[in-house]
Amino acid sequence: MAKYTEDAAKLLDLVGGKENISAVTHCMTRMRFVLVDEGKTDVAAIEELPAAKGTFTQAGQFQVIIGNDVADFYQEFTKVSGIEGVSKEAAKAAAGANQNPLQRAMGVLGEIFAPLIPALICGGLILGFRNIIGEVNFFNDAGAFDLEHGTKSIADMWVFWNGMYSFLWVIGEAVFHMLPVGICWSVTRKMGTTPILGIILGLTLVSPQLLNGFSVAGASAEDIAAHTYDFGFYSFVGTGYQGQVIASLMAAFVLVGLEKFFTKVTPDVVRMIVVPFMSLVPAVFIAHLVVGPIGWAIGDAIANAVSWGLASDVRVLFAALFGLLYAPLVMTGLHHMTNAIDSQMVSIYEYTTLWPMIALSNIAQGSAVLAMIVLQKRNERAQQVNIPACISCYLGVTEPALFGVNLKYKFPLACGMIGSACAAMVCTGFGVKALSIGVGGLPGILSIMFNYWGIFALCMLIAIVVPFVLTLIVGKRQLSAADRGIAKIEAAAEPATDAEPASASAPAASAEPREQALLAPLAGRVMPITEMPDPMFASKVMGDGVCIEPSGDTVVAPADCTVTVTMPASNHAVGLTLDNGVELLIHVGIDTVDMGGDGFACFVNQGDKVKAGTKLLTFDTEKIAAAGHPATTAFIVASTADATDFEFASGMDAVEGKTPVITFCG
Incomplete structure (x- = not known):
């Protein structure tokens, strides 16, 4: 019987049988199922399987974590189940079809906001810092610290902090007032249209030629007249949409719809000229004349309803x-x-x-x-x-x-x-x-x-x-x-007196352990694996290690080793084994398997013996970003066989093939 046949047969029953599987595929470490009814799965029993390291559900896919041997497990699973595997793209499409409209809508919304979160976090920290130095009156008129009767802030007391308070608003304004630019870019990126057109649409929503959306309520008659656009048969006040979320989303989807329509109906020979013009120009007019005011009203209504509920x-x-x-x-x-x-x-x-x-x-x-x-x-x-x-x-x-x-x-x-x-x-x-x-x-x-x-x-x-x-x-x-972890384990043990005494002349069982170092497989900022933006890696289900925010585009061997796993269809990850049996995994990005190899290249084959510093993979960070995925790379010890006392470095900028990031004795 093959290595995983028994576990594969059990897994088939535990996921609800063949008739409960719409599609199945795998990535570098996980079996990915699209199930008819996820309620039929026995999660507890699946996680007890020797081959399984955990389960979770993401984007409509039920995923079973197997590890580096997932390709072998997948082959045996398809044999015992009689189910033909599908491509990653087909599984993703099936997962989308398996979700109800609300789940699909929330999934799209989540993928739109995910790339914006780092900017929102940065902006939030900046606003919090500005609040402390410029809005809290720590000092009284005499300059003494007095929170109770204070009238002056840190910015009021020192020129440096006053300048800092003013200048940091440049970033805060860019994050929150100019948010429509990021939203329009993210929508077009997610929906597969032209991101630069989304950026331009967003810029028209916050243009300084328009009346600032935050000051429109208190605008004077002169301001309103100066920002009124009169077309003879119709006139309107040009109002900016600074900070508006719903209006920006609606405008961006108008642009997406127009671009997809004109791309479909326009001949290739004039597409480069016709599609951008016929998409962007009408989208700007529709945004300001139709969906912008509607979105503003909807956004205000939702925010006011929540605010009312909380007040x-x-x-x-x-x-x-x-x-x-x-x-x-x-x-x-x-x-x-x-x-x-x-x-x-x-x-x-x-x-x-x-x-x-x-x-x-x-x-x-x-x-x-x-x-x-x-x-x-x-x-x-x-x-x-x-x-x-x-x-x-x-x-x-x-x-x-x-x-x-x-x-x-x-x-x-x-x-x-x-x-x-x-x-x-x-x-x-x-x-x-x-x-x-x-x-x-x-x-x-x-x-x-x-x-x-x-x-x-x-x-x-x-x-x-x-x-x-x-x-x-x-x-x-x-x-x-x-x-x-307190169950008593009954184990029969032979009395020590029955054991054969060790021969005094017998050689030592093993040589003295020596410290070994694994070098950074790529250049970039080294962080603890817990900061990996993926729950499977961050929770150390696959093992401990580090993650690296890449500054380069090349993955090299961290030590002399054997290439044991490659991903020919996607080239986004590689599994390695050291001479002492320690297994390593290098996984570039999050969900980059969905890119189907676009932007990735692999330079080794399964079974190759390579030296430290040998080029293994290359990747295109711009394409990864355009696909909406983080490029953060996991470098983990997938098996600790014959090795102890692992130490993981973090908090430094590493050079590929030169900076030690993992050390151990073995």
């Missing part, structure tokens, strides 16, 4: 419901809508009362995992997932905790939801406001208005203590001894 007499109940349900929203992908609502609220009110509750939900789910760390302190396998999941959750990334721990055991998820609801009620009851979005988890306090820091700190404490205590109490009753 009304029932705001505590509203907050309790939101705090309770936010974590499940994350698991379904519906939480992406809150980014649009938050951004709209910041645009209208210059603050949001929704984001503080999101940050608290992150903390609450992380605290439930913290309790699981305590409960499972003797379960080494569980701790490999628990610890990095807790850290990432406290830093605002909840997926590893939700899918890797809390959903698996269910009661930590419920305890986290209860703690989140309790913290949200206190937070909203006291009207805590955030200046911006994007900074979640424990660092979320940096986005909160300074005068609310005290009450928000109390809310953070509630979000830490309540889930932690509840999870401890429930976990002691719910977790089995095996789950906690």
Whole structure:
């Protein structure tokens, strides 16, 4: 019997049988299923399979983590199941068809906002810093520190900080006021049309030739007259859409629709001239005359409704419901809508009362995992997932905790939801406001208005203590001894007296272990693997290691080794084995398998023996970005056989083939 035949046959039954599988494919480490009914899967039993390292669902695909041998497992699975595998693109299309319209819409919205999050986080930190140095009056008129009767801020007291306060707004304005430019670019990138046309459309929405959207309410008659465009039969006030989210989304989709239509009907010979002109010019007019005002009204209505709910007499109940349900929203992908609502609220009110509750939900789910760390302190396998999941959750990334721990055991998820609801009620009851979005988890306090820091700190404490205590109490009753790692293992052992004495002249079993170093496989910033923007790698399911934000485009061998796995269809990853049996995995980017090899090249074959520094892969970071994927690369130890005491470097800029990033004895 082949190596994985038994596990493959069991997996077929555990996913609901052949009739429950719409499509199946694989990437570098995972089996990817599109299922008719995911409810028929037995997740607990699947994760007990020797070949399986975990499961999770993403973008309509049920994924089973196998590891470097996934290609072999896939071949045996297709044999025992009688199912013919499909391409990655076909599986992705089938997954989309398997989702309802709301799930597909939320998936698209999530992919639109995902590339904008780094800018929003940066802008949020800047606004928080400006708030501290320019909006909080630490000093009285005499220049003494006096928070109670203060009339002067740090910027008022020192010229340097006044200049810093003013200049940092250049970045803050670019992030939040010019947000329509980023939204239009991201929509066109996601929908496969021309991003530069999206950028230009976005620029027309925030043009200085228009009346600034933030000052339109207080504009004078002269300002309105100066920005009125009169076409004889029709005139309108040219109003900018600074900070507007819904209007920008609608305008961008108009552009996408026009470009796709004219691309389809225009002959190739004149397409370069006709399509851009016939797409962009009408889109600009439609944006300003039709969908812009409609989108503005819709955005205002949504933001005002949420604001009313968070300021009304029932705001505590509203907050309790939101705090309770936010974590499940994350698991379904519906939480992406809150980014649009938050951004709209910041645009209208210059603050949001929704984001503080999101940050608290992150903390609450992380605290439930913290309790699981305590409960499972003797379960080494569980701790490999628990610890990095807790850290990432406290830093605002909840997926590893939700899918890797809390959903698996269910009661930590419920305890986290209860703690989140309790913290949200206190937070909203006291009207805590955030200046911006994007900074979640424990660092979320940096986005909160300074005068609310005290009450928000109390809310953070509630979000830490309540889930932690509840999870401890429930976990002691719910977790089995095996789950906690305290089950007694009966093992027969031969008496020591029966053993043959070692010969005094026998040679040593092994030579003295020597320290070995694995060099950076590519140039870039080295970070802990927990910062990898992928829950599977970040939770260390595949092993420990580092991630690298690339500054180059070439992957080289980190040591003398054998190439054991390649991905001919995508060329986005490679598996290596050292002479002592240690297995390594280098995976370029997140979900780059979906690119089908576009922008990637592989220079080695399976079975090749290579020296340290040998070129393995090349990749195009611009194409990866254009496809909407992070280029962050995972470099992990997939197997620790015959090696101990791994040490992982981070926080430095590495040179490929020269900078040691992993050291061990073996």
